[in-house]
Amino acid sequence: MQLKDIMTKNAKCCSADNTLEEVAGIMWNDDVGIVPVVDSENRLSGVITDRDIAMAAFLKHRPIWEISAREMIGGHSCHSCYAEDDVHEALRVMDESRIRRVPIVDDKLHLVGMVGLKDLANHAVSKGPRKSSQLTVNEFTDTFRHISKPNELQATA
Template identity: 50%
Template sequence: MMVRDIMHKGVKSCASNSTLDDIATQMWNEDIGAMPVVDQNRKLAGMITDRDIAMAAALKHKPLWEISVQDVIAGKSCHYCRPDDEVHQALELMGESRIRRIPVVDEGMHVTGMIGLKDVVEHTYGQSGQRKKSTISADDLLTTYQKICKPNLLQATA
């Protein structure tokens, strides 16, 4: 199964000069927890999550309208996959990177979709929970989730 077979399209994105206030409002209105950040050429520049916004609010001691997305994503790596990648590759990247969602980009680095654990589960088991014909096993999903949820030893010892 390929990423293009299960990714969702029509992904909302934001500019790096957007304020966290604007992004938080958009996330609330769209009921989403992560957004790709794109540059002036609409190429992937990063990702921003609702957790990033919450942590910036707690740690920067500024109103959200005074904090730009760029202030939060600067220096962070951004993982992505391609529509022609095999889903197991995307799961491996998600597990190793400890992320639940990953943007899908074309050869020009333009965002064409997003794939998350929810998408993988829905395409493997459906919304009813009934197993569908799929190359993804329950063990594949569990292994990915275990990697994502593994305690961060660097933070645990700090």
């Protein structure tokens, strides 16, 4: 099954000029923990998570209304998948990058949706005839365990 079949379409996004306060407002109003950052042509530039905002507030010693999304995404890579990719590709990207959500783009890198662990879990346990391209519950739980494992600094604290 392709990611376009399980992704959340019309994901809320922001521009690099938005402040972290505005991004936090999007998260609050739409009950999401990640906001993709796009350019003027809706091409994916990066993402900001709720954790990114908390860490910026702590480490930059500045109010979040003074910190732009541009500051947060500059120089960082952004993992994404294509809408036509198989669901296993999103699971692979999440597993290797230890991320819980991944932006979905088209062939011109325009943001077209988001896929999170919830979407993959729902797909893995969906009822009906099982297809060879469907995730198994074991594939999903193995990835979830790996993503959720504390990093070395957290494990030793």
